[in-house]
Amino acid sequence: MTAETILEIENIELTYKGSIQALRGLSLKVPKGQIVALLGSNGAGKSSTLKAVSNLLSLENGELTAGRIRFNGKDTAGLSPHALVRSGLFHVMEGRRIFEDLTVEENLVAATYALTGRGGAPADFEQVYDYFPRLKERRHNRAGYLSGGEQQMLAIGRALVARPSLILLDEPSLGLSPLLVEEIFTIIAHINRETGVSMLLVEQNAAVALAISQFGYIMENGRIQLDGPTERLMADDDVREFYLGQS
Numbered sequence: 001m002t003a004e005t006i007l008e009i010e011n012i013e014l015t016y017k018g019s020i021q022a023l024r025g026l027s028l029k030v031p032k033g034q035i036v037a038l039l040g041s042n043g044a045g046k047s048s049t050l051k052a053v054s055n056l057l058s059l060e061n062g063e064l065t066a067g068r069i070r071f072n073g074k075d076t077a078g079l080s081p082h083a084l085v086r087s088g089l090f091h092v093m094e095g096r097r098i099f100e101d102l103t104v105e106e107n108l109v110a111a112t113y114a115l116t117g118r119g120g121a122p123a124d125f126e127q128v129y130d131y132f133p134r135l136k137e138r139r140h141n142r143a144g145y146l147s148g149g150e151q152q153m154l155a156i157g158r159a160l161v162a163r164p165s166l167i168l169l170d171e172p173s174l175g176l177s178p179l180l181v182e183e184i185f186t187i188i189a190h191i192n193r194e195t196g197v198s199m200l201l202v203e204q205n206a207a208v209a210l211a212i213s214q215f216g217y218i219m220e221n222g223r224i225q226l227d228g229p230t231e232r233l234m235a236d237d238d239v240r241e242f243y244l245g246q247s
């Protein structure tokens with residue numbers, strides 16, 4: 001029996017206006033409750049895949065010319081990014097995208113407003129602070145003064161406020177020291193285990209991503225080159241040489 005699928009991408013093709021074709025018949029699945037890693041070198045099309053899922057392509061003059069995407073069994077074509085957030089799909093963008101002039105807690109409040117409208121649900125951020133005690137310590141500090149790692153924690157915390165069923169995580173390791181990367185990935189795995197939230201994790205750091213994922217896809221030039229359970233990928237000679245830096 002296969003696990004239920006929360007996200008299914010089927011043969012999508014993407015072209016940016018005036019540019020090359022960025023995705024060329026890409027398919028992948030995220031089973032419910034699992035972490036799936038999407039790996040590949042610079043420019044392979046990983047971020048574009050996530051933007052296709054959260055319907056953010058039109059903001060960048062990108063267009064899907066073929067294929068379809070289903071979230072919880074429903075076709076996402078035509079749904080606004082906001083409607084997708086409300087239905088449980090949250091995209092943590094590359095580069096973190098937090099409000100630097102607001103405090104940590106105000107950033108979390110803003111994430112709540114985005115879901116419920118002003119004056120909506122009471123602010124209960126204890127779950128976020130349980131996972132990220134550092135954010136609790138810094139909750140009255142301006143987000144712009146946080147370290148890169150703390151800003152990444154805040155970006156993930158903003159996703160948790162939305163209580164999503166699927167999180168798209170774009171390069172959480174970007175610009176962080178190895179120690180912080182390990183800390184954040186340990187917390188990501190912990191959140192997945194405790195809440196059951198599914199994750200599609202885009203990473204250039206294949207080793208840390210595979211360490212917390214159950215399944216991985218490796219893409220090059222807009223299509224999947226190789227996929228499999230993480231143990232199989234980690235034992236593959238080409239993966240070890242080209243993506244894990246081992247020989």
Ligand code: ATP
Binds near residue numbers: 044
């Ligand atoms: P990176 O790790 O560098 O972000 P990536 O695997 O996420 O790489 P994408 O950012 O998805 O790759 O880019 C895939 C291709 O699409 C690249 O050739 C890139 O130049 C192109 N591309 C991405 N965004 C745009 C855009 N807004 N307009 C035009 N071309 C774009």
